[in-house]
Amino acid sequence: MKTARCLCALALWPVFLLTPRPCFSQNVPYARILHAQSEPESWLTYGGSYFSQQYSLLKQINRQNVSGLKIAWMYQPSRPVANLESSPIVADGVLYITEPPSTVTALDVRSGLKIWSYTPALPEHVVSIGLYATSRGVAILDDMVYVGTADAHLIALDAKTGAVRWNVHVADNVMGYAMTGPPLALKDRIVVGIAGSEAAVRGFLDAYDAKTGKRLWRLWTTPRVGDPGAETWGNGAAESAGATTWNNGSYDSDLNLIYWGTGNPAPDFNDDDRPGDNLYTCSLLAVDADTGRLKWYFQFSPHEDHDWDSDEPPVLFNAPIDGKPRRLVGFANRNGFYYVLDRSTGKFITGVPFVKQTWAKGLDANGRPIPAPNQEPTLGAGTLVYPSITGGVDWTSPSYSPQTGLFYVSVHETGAYFIKGTGKIEPGPPKGIVGGGGIRALAGEQSYGAIRALEATTGKLRWQFKLLAPAWVPVLSTAGGLVFSGSDEGNFFALDAETGKPLWDIQMGHPARSNPISYEVDGKQYIFVTAGNAYIAFTLP
Amino acid sequence: MQLSPEQLQKGKQTFEASCSTCHGLDGAGAMGPNIQGIPFRLGVDSVTSVIKNGMPGGMPAFSGQLDSQQIQQVVGYLLTLTRKDDGQVTGDAAAGKQVYDASHCAGCHIISGEGGNIGPELTTVGQSRGPNYLRNTILYPGTDLPQARVFLETGGRLQFLFVRVTTKDGRTVEGTRVAEDSFYIVVEDAQGRFHSFRKEQLRALEKQPGKSTMPSMKGKLSDSQVNDLVAYLASLKGSP
Numbered sequence: 001m002k003t004a005r006c007l008c009a010l011a012l013w014p015v016f017l018l019t020p021r022p023c024f025s026q027n028v029p030y031a032r033i034l035h036a037q038s039e040p041e042s043w044l045t046y047g048g049s050y051f052s053q054q055y056s057l058l059k060q061i062n063r064q065n066v067s068g069l070k071i072a073w074m075y076q077p078s079r080p081v082a083n084l085e086s087s088p089i090v091a092d093g094v095l096y097i098t099e100p101p102s103t104v105t106a107l108d109v110r111s112g113l114k115i116w117s118y119t120p121a122l123p124e125h126v127v128s129i130g131l132y133a134t135s136r137g138v139a140i141l142d143d144m145v146y147v148g149t150a151d152a153h154l155i156a157l158d159a160k161t162g163a164v165r166w167n168v169h170v171a172d173n174v175m176g177y178a179m180t181g182p183p184l185a186l187k188d189r190i191v192v193g194i195a196g197s198e199a200a201v202r203g204f205l206d207a208y209d210a211k212t213g214k215r216l217w218r219l220w221t222t223p224r225v226g227d228p229g230a231e232t233w234g235n236g237a238a239e240s241a242g243a244t245t246w247n248n249g250s251y252d253s254d255l256n257l258i259y260w261g262t263g264n265p266a267p268d269f270n271d272d273d274r275p276g277d278n279l280y281t282c283s284l285l286a287v288d289a290d291t292g293r294l295k296w297y298f299q300f301s302p303h304e305d306h307d308w309d310s311d312e313p314p315v316l317f318n319a320p321i322d323g324k325p326r327r328l329v330g331f332a333n334r335n336g337f338y339y340v341l342d343r344s345t346g347k348f349i350t351g352v353p354f355v356k357q358t359w360a361k362g363l364d365a366n367g368r369p370i371p372a373p374n375q376e377p378t379l380g381a382g383t384l385v386y387p388s389i390t391g392g393v394d395w396t397s398p399s400y401s402p403q404t405g406l407f408y409v410s411v412h413e414t415g416a417y418f419i420k421g422t423g424k425i426e427p428g429p430p431k432g433i434v435g436g437g438g439i440r441a442l443a444g445e446q447s448y449g450a451i452r453a454l455e456a457t458t459g460k461l462r463w464q465f466k467l468l469a470p471a472w473v474p475v476l477s478t479a480g481g482l483v484f485s486g487s488d489e490g491n492f493f494a495l496d497a498e499t500g501k502p503l504w505d506i507q508m509g510h511p512a513r514s515n516p517i518s519y520e521v522d523g524k525q526y527i528f529v530t531a532g533n534a535y536i537a538f539t540l541p
Numbered sequence: 542m543q544l545s546p547e548q549l550q551k552g553k554q555t556f557e558a559s560c561s562t563c564h565g566l567d568g569a570g571a572m573g574p575n576i577q578g579i580p581f582r583l584g585v586d587s588v589t590s591v592i593k594n595g596m597p598g599g600m601p602a603f604s605g606q607l608d609s610q611q612i613q614q615v616v617g618y619l620l621t622l623t624r625k626d627d628g629q630v631t632g633d634a635a636a637g638k639q640v641y642d643a644s645h646c647a648g649c650h651i652i653s654g655e656g657g658n659i660g661p662e663l664t665t666v667g668q669s670r671g672p673n674y675l676r677n678t679i680l681y682p683g684t685d686l687p688q689a690r691v692f693l694e695t696g697g698r699l700q701f702l703f704v705r706v707t708t709k710d711g712r713t714v715e716g717t718r719v720a721e722d723s724f725y726i727v728v729e730d731a732q733g734r735f736h737s738f739r740k741e742q743l744r745a746l747e748k749q750p751g752k753s754t755m756p757s758m759k760g761k762l763s764d765s766q767v768n769d770l771v772a773y774l775a776s777l778k779g780s781p
Contacts, residue, residue: 125605447696489722
C-alpha cells in the first residue's frame with residue numbers, strides 16, 4: 001500500500017522521473033489522516049480518527065477467536081516511567097509513543113524493537129502543580145512527529161530519525177503551564193492545549209504552522225475585562241483563571257471546526273472571588289480551524305466548584321434524531337451527565353445521568369443544570385456529593401461504534417466529601433495548588449467501576465460490565481464486535497460489544513492508563529495498550 | 542525531631558496549601574494515599590526525600606517550590622497526624638507480653654521472626670495502630686477493618702476482609718480476602734491455605750465485614766489483661 005502511494009506521488013511529480021529520489025518512508029499527509037478509515041491498518045491520530053471514536057474497522061480479532069489473544073511483544077523504557085498514559089500513533093510500520101515525562105520513541109510495529117528515541121532537555125525543576133508530568137502521546141503530519149513537553153514546549157521531530165526540526169516555547173512553565181495532551185495535527189497546522197488550572201493559569205488553545213512552528217492563532221479560554229464573557233466573572237474577569245485544555249480535541253473537516261473541552265475555574269473549591277458562570281470553563285468549544293475564532297460553546301457546568309473539568313476528547317458521530325440525519329457530538333462529562341449536542345450549532349439535544357449524581361435536579365431545555373440544594377463544598381467536614389472529584393469519568397477516552405450505535409465509557413460510581421478552604425489567586429509564580437479546599441474519599445468499599453454501553457443518541461443504558469473499583473482506562477471498540485478496556489486492578493479485557501459479556505482477559509500487573517488501539521501488519525491484527533512500565537502488543541497466534 | 546508550635550503551625554499551613562488537595566486535610570487520603578503516621582512507617586529521612594524529589598505514581602517533587610525549612614516543618618506536622626481516636630495506653634506492656642504468650646497469639650502472628658503465619662505480622666503494629674484500634678480488634682475482630690488505601694481515583698479498599706465464596710459446583714470456602722481483581726479473588730482459609738477463584742465460576746461471593754478468622758478474646762481475657770495486651774502491642778514500634 002505504501003509502495004502504491006509512492007508511485008502515485010511520482011506520477012504527480014514528473015520531475016522525479018528525471019532525477020530519481022527516494023520516497024520518504026515516513027510520510028503522513030493530511031489527506032491520510034482525514035481518510036483514516038480507508039487504512040484501518042494504521043492509527044494516525046490520538047482517537048483513531050478526527051472524530052475521536054476510538055473505533056477500529058479491523059475485525060480479524062473478533063467474538064469467535066478473541067479468547068486466543070496472546071502477547072506478541074513488549075517494550076519497556078530503559079528507565080522506569082511513572083504515570084504512563086501514552087497512546088500511540090501507528091504509521092508506515094512504525095509505532096510512535098511517548099515515555100513520560102516527554103520522551104518520544106519510535107518502535108517497529110512487528111517486533112517492538114526501538115528504532116529511535118528523543119528526550120528533550122527539561123529544566124532541573126519542572127513545575128507540575130495539580131497534575132503529574134505525563135504525556136498522552138504525539139501527533140504525526142507529513143514527515144514530522146509532534147510532542148508537547150512537561151515544560152510547555154512544542155517540538156517537531158523528523159519522523160524517520162527523531163531529529164529536532166523545530167522547538168517553540170508555548171507558555172511559561174514557571175507560572176505553572178505544562179503540556180500533557182497530545183497535539184492535534186490537521187491541514188497545515190498543529191493544535192495544542194495547555195494544563196495548569198490548579199496553578200491558576202489562564203487557559204488557551206494554540207495553532208502552530210506545522211512546517212515552521214510559527215504561531216498562527218491563540219484562543220484564550222477565559223475572557224479579560226472588556227471581552228465577551230467577562231460579565232460571567234463577578235470580579236470582571238480581571239484574574240479569570242482556569243479553563244485549561246489539557247487533553248486532545250476532535251475535528252470536522254466539513255464544518256472546519258475543532259472541538260475541544262476546557263477545565264475547571266480556579267480556585268477549584270472556593271468560589272468566593274468568582275461569582276457568575278465563569279466562561280469558558282467546563283465547556284465544549286467549537287473553534288474555526290483557520291482563524292481560531294470561537295464558533296460556539298456549550299458550558300456543561302456553569303460556575304463549577306467540584307473540579308469537574310470537561311477535558312475528555314469529544315466524540316463526533318452522525319446519526320438520525322427524530323428520523324433526520326444529524327451531525328452530533330457525544331460527551332460523557334465528569335459532572336455525571338451524558339450529553340448529545342448538534343455539532344454544527346452547539347444546540348443541546350439530550351442529557352441524562354450516566355452515574356449516580358446528587359448535585360443537579362436535572363437539565364433544563366437548553367441543557368443547563370438545575371442545581372440541587374446544599375451540594376457546594378463546605379467548611380469543616382465537607383459535603384458529600386456524587387460523583388466524586390474524579391467525576392463519572394475523567395479524561396479517559398470513551399468509544400463509539402458505528403456498528404452498534406453504542407457509546408462505551410468506563411465509569412466511576414463514587415462520591416466524595418468536598419471541603420471548602422481558603423484559596424486566593426496571587427500574582428507571580430504559584431507556590432502550590434490554588435485549590436481553595438480539599439476532598440475526602442469514601443471509606444470502606446463503597447465505590448465501584450463499570451464499562452457502560454449507552455445508546456449514543458439517547459444515553460439510555462444498554463448494558464454494563466461491573467468492575468471492582470473505578471477504573472481510569474480508556475475504551476476501544478472494533479468492527480470485530482469487541483470492546484477493549486481495563487480495570488484499576490490491572491485486568492485488560494475484551495467484552496462482546498452487543499452484550500457486555502467478557503470474552504478474554506489478562507492480568508497485566510498494573511492498570512492500563514492509555515488508549516487501547518488496533519493496527520495491522522503482515523495481515524495480522526494487533527491490539528496495543530500500556531501498563532505500568534510496559535508497552536504491550538497482543539495478537540492471535 | 543523537635544519543632545516549636547510556631548514551626549508546626551507553619552508546617553500545617555504549608556501542608557494545607559501544598560499537600561491537602563491530594564492527601565486530604567487530615568492526611569487520611571484523597572487523590573493520593575492516606576499518609577497519617579507515614580514518618581513512623583518510612584522514617585523521617587525517607588519522607589523528606591519523597592517530598593523533595595517526588596515518587597512514581599503521581600507524587601510531585603516539591604524541591605522547586607518549598608525550601609528545606611518548609612519541608613522540615615511539613616514533616617514535623619506529619620508526625621502529629623495520627624488517628625484521632627487513638628486512645629491511651631493504660632496497661633502494662635510486660636504483663637501484656639505474658640498475656641500474649643498465654644493466649645497463644647503467637648500461633649497465628651509473627652513478632653520479630655517468631656510465630657505462626659495465619660494472621661498478619663505484628664512486629665511493628667504499634668507504629669500503625671493505636672490503642673483503641675488494638676483493643677477493638679482484640680474484642681471484636683473484623684469490625685473496624687483498616688483501609689489498605691483510600692484514593693479518590695478508585696475509592697477505598699479494606700484489608701483483612703472476611704469473605705465466603707460458593708462455587709458453581711457447590712464448594713464453599715470462608716476466610717480472609719488476600720487479593721482481588723475484577724476477574725479473580727484469592728482467599729486464605731482458617732488453616733492458612735490460599736484458594737484462588739475465577740469469579741465467573743462462583744455462584745456467590747459474600748463480603749462479610751464484621752467477621753474474622755481471628756477469635757474474639759471477649760470473655761476470655763479480663764479487662765486488665767486486655768489493657769496489658771494492648772499496651773504490649775502498642776509498644777511494638779520502631780523509631781521515626
